[in-house]
Amino acid sequence: MKVLVAVKRVVDYNVKVRAKADGSNVDLNNVKMAINPFCEIAVEEAVRLKEAGTATEVIAVSVGDKSCQEQIRTALALGADRGIQVETEGPVEPLVVAKLLKAIIDKEQPQLVILGKQSIDGDNNQTGQMLGALANMPQGTFASEISVDGDKLNVTREVDGGLQTISLNLPAIVTTDLRLNEPRYASLPNIMKAKKKQLDVYSPSDLGVAVTSHLTQVKVEPPAERKAGIKVADVDQLVDKLKNEAKVI
């Protein structure tokens, strides 16, 4: 079966992002960019399905400006077969990303679509579910384990208080949680090979999707700081402070 994987270019997870002093936006000048960690897990899972003989082809798709081709190449180096970029400018809201991905689904007819559960920039946690609704596909979000069983997909999900297992009709959507797998590192030969893999570029109008905006970012600001506390000398003082000063035990 054909597997479609969505990847997003985001600020590297090690970067501590700050708001610009004028509050107009976050300061992303000269920061390192990378594939969103949850998307990397999605790519790894798709590649494992291919290695297991379950998937026949893995297609990596990204929505963004030309620079996101770098992350598509990363996915190709990890083992995806070909790439698709949907060329957009500026920020694109999850609903629009979902509409663009729906159009790619219509073109490619994958049996399985794997996405990260959220991107570590906007922290929205929406795109996979929205795509499920638009494509009328079932979804296994926050997946920690998946297995294909004939025309069904079993998904174990990380939920409040434990794990839930559901069975989905294929084609289906999966969004990844942290423990689904541990992504591999791309080898140098594979990075070289990835440069030669096919990468098609579409515009939203090619796909018949209007890039609309439903939200405006008014301003950004740093979160409220906690005031610095004190260091206690020993356990006795800690217990005393908690009992008599903070009065929480």
Added chain:
Amino acid sequence: MSTLVIAEHDNSSLKVATLNAVAAAQVMGAGIDILVAGADCGGAAEQAAKVPGVGKVLVADNAAYAHQLAENVSLLIAEVAAAYDNIVAPATSNCKNTMPRVAALLDVAQISEITSVESPDTFKRPIYAGNVIATVKSTDAKKVITVRTTAYDAAPAEGGSATIEAISAVHDAGISAFVGEEVAVSDRPELTSAKIVISGGRGMQNGENFKLLDGIADKLGAAIGASRAAVDAGFVPNDYQVGQTGKIVAPDLYIAVGISGAIQHLAGMKDSKVIVAINKDEDAPIFQVADYGLVADLFVALPELEAKL
């Protein structure tokens, strides 16, 4: 202005997260109804009807909604949403699963995990793992919103007398099925609602050492959590995880043991009222947010703390 709050419940009772969402809805204005979708969920509906300030409790009681399958519940919510300006849900794993589907069915944006209502169309929400707070304005006539539960104190649970109205519409998409669940059984309080949380990090060194937290948790009636580093290292299951990618908690007392204080962990606990950090590295960033810091070897400090509580 009318708001539909989506109830988080286990059919027999209402979860406190619903009351956090009601509190956020009350800031948006009067005219609050609650939707309880489930199977044999009369118990949860009756509790929802007691929440003060609620006009109606709509109950969709059908096997199709038994396990909160997003494919089915989203169709129901999208239909009921026709009569409301705002659809508000707590950002629990169920609602995070379902609400974006609702938004897509309604062709509107979702505003995820708001921490403040600034005006009827403007909200604050954390982005970049809580390093930045964004103020966003919605241009949608109908708004789908999830609420970070720790940002709102729970609305009162008793004192109201809303009417209960049954919804007969049944939406069964027929494309997904519940197979089973493994719910962690514990005598301890739930992580997200506990008054005291004690969490271990990579400094615990292995899963066996998490037992050092047990005695203290028992004495304090605390829930046990963990940092992502401890979960990634396989010390404890993922449902222990506190942080941007795990659970967001805001207890009265949070005790971080052997946790360095990575950004992603701080995002999950920095709204706690009192934070204690125990770490042998005096330069660990966790001390920058701790009210009380103890620089000590946790293997010495924990048994002593347990003995002295």
